[in-house]
Amino acid sequence: xxxxxxxxxxxxxxxxxxxxxxxxxxxxxxxxxxxxxxxxxxxxxxxxxxxxxxxxxxxxxxxxxxxxxxxxxxxxxxxxxxxxxxxxxxxxxxxxxxxxxxxxxxxxxxxxxxxxxxxxxxxxxxxxxxxxxxxxxxxxxxxxxxxxxxxxxxxxxxxxxxxxxxxxxxxxxxxxxxxxxxxxxxxxxxxxxxxxxxxxxxxxxxxxxxxxxxxxxxxxxxxxxxxxxxxxxxxxxxxxxxxxxxxxxxxxxxxxxxxxxxxxxxxxxxxxxxxxxxxxxxxxxxxxxxxxxxxxxxxxxxxxxxxxxxxxxxxxxxxxxxxxxxxxxxxxxxxxxxxxxxxxxxxxxxxxxxxxxxxxxxxxxxxxxxxxxxxxxxxxxxxxxxxx
Amino acid sequence: xxxxxxxxxxxxxxxxxxxxxxxxxxxxxxxxxxxxxxxxxxxxxxxxxxxxxxxxxxxxxxxxxxxxxxxxxxxxxxxxxxxxxxxxxxxxxxxxxxxxxxxxxxxxxxxxxxxxxxxxxxxxxxxxxxxxxxxxxxxxxxxxxxxxxxxxxxxxxxxxxxxxxxxxxxxxxxxxxxxxxxxxxxxxxxxxxxxxxxxxxxxxxxxxxxxxxxxxxxxxxxxxxxxxxxxxxxxxxxxxxxxxxxxxxxxxxxxxxxxxxxxxxxxxxxxxxxxxxxxxxxxxxxxxxxxxxxxxxxxxxxxxxxxxx
Ligand SMILES: Cc1ncc(C[n+]2csc(CCOP(=O)(O)OP(=O)(O)O)c2C)c(N)n1
Ligand code: SF4
Ligand SMILES: [Mg+2]
Numbered sequence: 001x002x003x004x005x006x007x008x009x010x011x012x013x014x015x016x017x018x019x020x021x022x023x024x025x026x027x028x029x030x031x032x033x034x035x036x037x038x039x040x041x042x043x044x045x046x047x048x049x050x051x052x053x054x055x056x057x058x059x060x061x062x063x064x065x066x067x068x069x070x071x072x073x074x075x076x077x078x079x080x081x082x083x084x085x086x087x088x089x090x091x092x093x094x095x096x097x098x099x100x101x102x103x104x105x106x107x108x109x110x111x112x113x114x115x116x117x118x119x120x121x122x123x124x125x126x127x128x129x130x131x132x133x134x135x136x137x138x139x140x141x142x143x144x145x146x147x148x149x150x151x152x153x154x155x156x157x158x159x160x161x162x163x164x165x166x167x168x169x170x171x172x173x174x175x176x177x178x179x180x181x182x183x184x185x186x187x188x189x190x191x192x193x194x195x196x197x198x199x200x201x202x203x204x205x206x207x208x209x210x211x212x213x214x215x216x217x218x219x220x221x222x223x224x225x226x227x228x229x230x231x232x233x234x235x236x237x238x239x240x241x242x243x244x245x246x247x248x249x250x251x252x253x254x255x256x257x258x259x260x261x262x263x264x265x266x267x268x269x270x271x272x273x274x275x276x277x278x279x280x281x282x283x284x285x286x287x288x289x290x291x292x293x294x295x296x297x298x299x300x301x302x303x304x305x306x307x308x309x310x311x312x313x314x315x316x317x318x319x320x321x322x323x324x325x326x327x328x329x330x331x332x333x334x335x336x337x338x339x340x341x342x343x344x345x346x347x348x349x350x351x352x353x354x355x356x357x358x359x360x361x362x363x364x365x366x367x368x369x370x371x372x373x374x375x376x377x378x379x380x381x382x383x384x385x386x387x388x
Numbered sequence: 389x390x391x392x393x394x395x396x397x398x399x400x401x402x403x404x405x406x407x408x409x410x411x412x413x414x415x416x417x418x419x420x421x422x423x424x425x426x427x428x429x430x431x432x433x434x435x436x437x438x439x440x441x442x443x444x445x446x447x448x449x450x451x452x453x454x455x456x457x458x459x460x461x462x463x464x465x466x467x468x469x470x471x472x473x474x475x476x477x478x479x480x481x482x483x484x485x486x487x488x489x490x491x492x493x494x495x496x497x498x499x500x501x502x503x504x505x506x507x508x509x510x511x512x513x514x515x516x517x518x519x520x521x522x523x524x525x526x527x528x529x530x531x532x533x534x535x536x537x538x539x540x541x542x543x544x545x546x547x548x549x550x551x552x553x554x555x556x557x558x559x560x561x562x563x564x565x566x567x568x569x570x571x572x573x574x575x576x577x578x579x580x581x582x583x584x585x586x587x588x589x590x591x592x593x594x595x596x597x598x599x600x601x602x603x604x605x606x607x608x609x610x611x612x613x614x615x616x617x618x619x620x621x622x623x624x625x626x627x628x629x630x631x632x633x634x635x636x637x638x639x640x641x642x643x644x645x646x647x648x649x650x651x652x653x654x655x656x657x658x659x660x661x662x663x664x665x666x667x668x669x670x671x672x673x674x675x676x677x678x679x680x681x682x683x684x685x686x687x688x689x690x691x692x693x694x695x696x697x
Contacts, residue, residue, distance in 0.1 A: 035475070035478060035479050037471075037474075037475060056662045056666050056670055056671075056673075057666070057669065057670075059671050059673065061478055061658070061673050061674075063474070063478060063654075065471060065474075065504075066471075066500050066501060066504040067500065069468060069471070070468070070471035070474070070500075070501055070504070071471075073464065073465070073468040073471035073472045073474075073475065073501075074471045074472065074474050074475030074478070075475060076462075076464065076472050076475060077444070077462070077471070077472040077473060077474060077475025077476035077477070077478075077479065078475035078476070078478065078479040079475075079479070080460075080462060080476060080479075081475060081476040081477070081478070081479025081480040081483065082479055082480050083479040083480075085475070085479070099465055100465055100468060103464060103465050103468075229479075229480065230442045230460040230476055230480060230483055231439060231440050231442075231460070231480050231482055231483050232439070233439040234460070235439075235458055235459055235460055235461075236460055236461070237406075237454070237455060237460075237461045237462075237463070238461075238462050238463065239454075239455065239462075239463035240463065240464065240465060241463065248409060248455065249455065249463075
């Protein structure tokens with residue numbers, strides 16, 4: 001893995017006052033993204049607009065495609081053309097991207113896709129917040145596979161995690177998702193962009209050996225197999241079909257097992273390295289409030305109020321939602337009375353919590369349909385009930 | 389694709405086709421192989437740097453072409469070859485990007501991408517292998533199936549109006565449009581070579597027999613009968629008005645080069661526009677070939693000891 005300082009051209013260092021959508025664009029430029037293909041959709045459009053505005057001065061290119069299917073297809077071409085690539089969308093556009101998310105997974109193409117979530121299903125609540133696509137991002141494309149999804153809770157984290165998303169996508173050759181939401185996307189806060197020299201960027205691992213030794217794939221359940229880019233003379237082939245190390249189709253159950261195991265295990269096997277969570281007073285806690293994204297900001301208030309009432313409550317914020325922190329929940333569930341999980345959906349990630357807790361503690365879903373964040377008092381009430 | 393055809397690659401094409409992947413999957417008598425041979429021949433004859441040539445296909449029997457050509461090649465999803473090619477070209481403008489795919493792929497499921505790439509004058513070459521059917525899935529109707537022809541999903545005959553692809557490409561803004569049949573191998577090869585030289589959206593349609601499905605369902609005999617039909621019914625008409633290029637069931641097929649015009653490509657326009665608004669600070673995105681050519685010519689001249697032009 002080759003880690004270098006960011007290219008200063010893409011880094012607008014200093015303090016800014018900006019929303020999460022803009023911060024994603026700045027994070028992408030800082031991470032070295034030089035190709036963005038997108039299609040407008042509320043509440044994500046501002047990211048595309050900022051990238052389009054900044055692209056010429058950075059030496060990057062923005063193209064507005066004819067739809068979201070074309071956008072993600074162009075990213076696959078762009079990545080194999082040698083660029084770091086990204087797009088941004090929301091529910092309806094995300095649904096359109098699903099087939100080619102599978103192609104990106106299958107061809108092990110690095111890219112970053114941000115989903116600024118809004119309420120669904122269908123056109124739903126175009127301008128209002130939600131966290132309803134958390135299962136879709138993991139399982140939405142057909143077939144078995146694995147991805148990485150990060151969930152920022154502030155514009156600053158939109159910036160930071162976009163850089164991290166690019167780095168992870170290079171390390172594991174997998175699409176990485178920024179699963180944010182309308183509230184964070186449109187929330188203005190202070191965002192500090194560090195100087196380029198302080199931003200760590202993972203360079204693409206390009207194969208440099210003799211032509212006859214080149215293989216676009218290595219099914220070793222790790223992520224680091226070198227790739228190439230069109231024009232370098234390696235004459236690569238990639239396909240969405242089940243393939244061998246050369247990228248040629250081999251459509252047998254045996255080969256499918258080899259490819260699938262690799263695609264899934266390169267993430268699962270490195271989960272410890274990938275997963276980031278933020279913990280607060282888990283030691284000795286009776287109840288733990290678990291959350292991610294904007295919901296964490298609301299949960300903080302509920303936790304504070306509960307502590308004032310003398311309840312021993314800890315909090316666990318998922319920065320990485322996928323892969324899911326299974327081991328953490330297994331350990332935690334044998335120590336606490338209950339895990340309380342607010343989400344702006346009908347109960348999605350809480351299913352993972354239930355699965356991992358496996359009956360060792362109570363799991364309380366504080367579900368809440370899309371359109372607004374929780375009332376912290378509702379979370380507080382759930383905490384109080386959970387410790388009885 | 390009921391049988392495997394044993395085909396040995398003619399020695400002269402060995403470098404441009406992936407011999408290790410033979411035999412290919414196409415049926416005996418299928419026209420796709422002829423188009424591949426023409427393409428391979430054109431790459432051999434052109435002065436293009438083969439390391440800078442990339443081929444993108446969608447899904448279908450025709451979509452398998454990417455897997456057999458010895459260039460950087462991407463076999464993508466159904467209908468999405470053109471946007472993948474767009475990304476590839478924009479990520480590395482030094483590439484010559486060629487899309488080779490089927491009629492269903494490019495103009496059914498991928499029709500939206502087709503017209504938009506032509507509208508933008510994206511600098512790519514698109515070769516459509518038009519066999520009037522969805523071959524890979526068993527002979528269903530496509531947007532180009534002639535009215536009254538039989539397909540597995542129009543078992544009583546097709547009652548829809550088909551697209552005429554040259555008209556569609558022309559109307560959408562393509563800068564090069566030609567149509568041939570798979571019988572016209574020399575013309576196809578020449579057209580591909582011309583398209584390699586063009587800057588902008590170039591479109592070549594090749595009417596091609598699907599022996600196993602389209603011909604059989606319509607009781608049109610075998611591949612040889614089809615070539616006979618092409619021989620008797622292809623009408624060469626360079627510069628024909630593309631509004632008059634529709635194909636009726638077993639009717640005349642107007643062939644030739646219909647459109648050959650110049651206009652700035654997508655990247656030319658992007659660079660021009662940004663230079664105008666941003667000024668000298670703007671760094672041209674990707675070096676556009678004319679500038680590169682001029683630069684290379686100057687370098688070559690300098691190397692030869694000639695004074696710079
Ligand atoms: C999204 C999607 N829908 C449907 C299919 C099934 N499918 C595979 S190939 C094909 C038709 C291809 O037809 P065409 O592009 O004309 O190629 P041909 O096989 O005739 O060469 C279809 C419908 C698919 N692979 N993906
Ligand atoms: S297009 Fe028809 S003849 Fe050709 S390989 Fe497919 S099914 Fe066979
Ligand atoms: Mg077809």
